[in-house]
Amino acid sequence: MNNWQLQLAKAITKIENLDFQALADAARLPLDDSSVHIIGVTGPPGGGKSTLCNQLIQGLAVSHKVAALLVDPSSPFSGGAILGDRIRMQALVSNPNVYIRSLSNRGNAGGVASSLVSILRLLMSYGFDYIVIETVGAGQSEVKIASIADTTLVVSVPNLGDDIQAFKSGILEIADIFVINKGDLPGADSLYTSLRESAQSQRQGWTPPLCQTVATAGLGIPELLAEIHRHGQWLGKENRLVEKRKLAAKFEVLELSRMLLQKHLDTVPAEVLARNLNRKDINLLQKLDDVYGELLNIFSEV
C-alpha cells in the first residue's frame, strides 16, 4: 500500500540532491496537466501557514489526492535544517489520499528550493489532484512561489507591528487570495480594513479576495476553499493556466541554472574570484555572457 510512497519519496530525494539523471527524467514529465491545481501558501514566520495548510489539505483530501511540499530554511552556518511544519499536520500522515514531504530550501533565497518545479512534475505524474506548497516564512522577498503556484495565498496576521509595512515590497502584489489568519486575535478587523484599501486592486481581470480564518479552529476554511476553486476556474479560462505553467517551466530553467553556477562558484575561493574579475587579459563577465549565449542557442531551437 505504501509502495508508491516509498518510490516517490526516493525519487524526490534524488531530484533534491540534483542527480542529473533524476532531473532529466523529471524534465520529460509534463507540467501542463490542467487537472492539477498547485496552491502556494506564503506569509510571515509563525503566521499559521502550516496550521492553515493542514486544514486545507484535510478539506481537499476528502475527495481528492493531495500532495504537500513544506519548505523550511536551511541554516546558513551548517547547511542543515530543522523541518518542523509537519507538527501541525499530524492527523494527515495516515490519510491514504495525502502525501507530505518536508524540504529544506538548501540555501536558496526566495522561499522555495531550486528543484521545486522538477518535484512538481514528478508529483503530477503520480496523479495528485492538488499540490499544496508552504514556503519559508516570508519576509518581503520570498516571492518566487508566485512563479510556481497556480494560486498564491498570502497569509497575514494582526499586530505584526504596523500591518502593511510588514508586507511592503512585492508580497502584496503576488497574492491571488489574501488570507487574514488568527481572526480570533485583536486587530484582525483593522488589518482587514487596511488590506482591503491598499491591496484589492484588479490584476489582469482578477481581484484578489480577502478571506478571514482561524486556522486553529477551522473557521473560514470552506470559504477559503471556495475562493481557491473560483481562482482555479478563472485560470482555466482564456489559456491563463497554460501560460502560467509555461512561466513555471522557464523559472525552473532559471533556478536550476543559477543553482549549477552557484555550485561551481562555491568551489572557488572568494579572493581568487575577485582577482580574476579584475584581470586585464580577459573580461570574465563578457566570457560568461558569451558562454550563456552560445548555450542558449541550443535551448532556443524551435
Place this chain on the structure above:
Amino acid sequence: MAPIRVLMAKPGLDGHDRGAKVVSRALRDAGMEVIYTGLRQSPEQIVLAAIQEDVDIIGLSCLSGAHNSLFPKVVDGLKAKGAGEIVVFGGGVIPEADIPGLLASGIAAVFTPGTSLEEIVSWVRKRVKNHHE
C-alpha cells in the same frame, strides 16, 4: 554530498520534548536535515512519516517508560512496509536493564541522558555512512 535526513519523533504520551529538540538542533548544526514531528506520535504515524520523508535514520525519544513496547513497533512497522533499511535509534529515560532487549529487537543504539551530543552526532554520521556504502 547529500545531507543525511533524520526523523525525530516522540512516541508515547509524555509531554516533554526538550531532549528531542536539543538533539535535533545538534544534528542540524552538523549539517543534517531533521524532520521534527512533534509529541505523541503513534508508531504507525512515525513509520508513515519516515517513508514519506525518505529519511536515513529515525531518532525516538521516550520518557514515559513505554519504550519497550513502542520502539520495537517502529522497527517492525518499517520492515512490514518495505522500509527496513531505515536505521532506528532511541533515547530518553531508559533503564540499563532494558537496553539489551531493545538492541535485540533491532534498535541500533540507545542513548541515555548522560550521553554527549557530540557522541550522538558522530554515531549518527558513522552509522548512516556505513549504511550507504
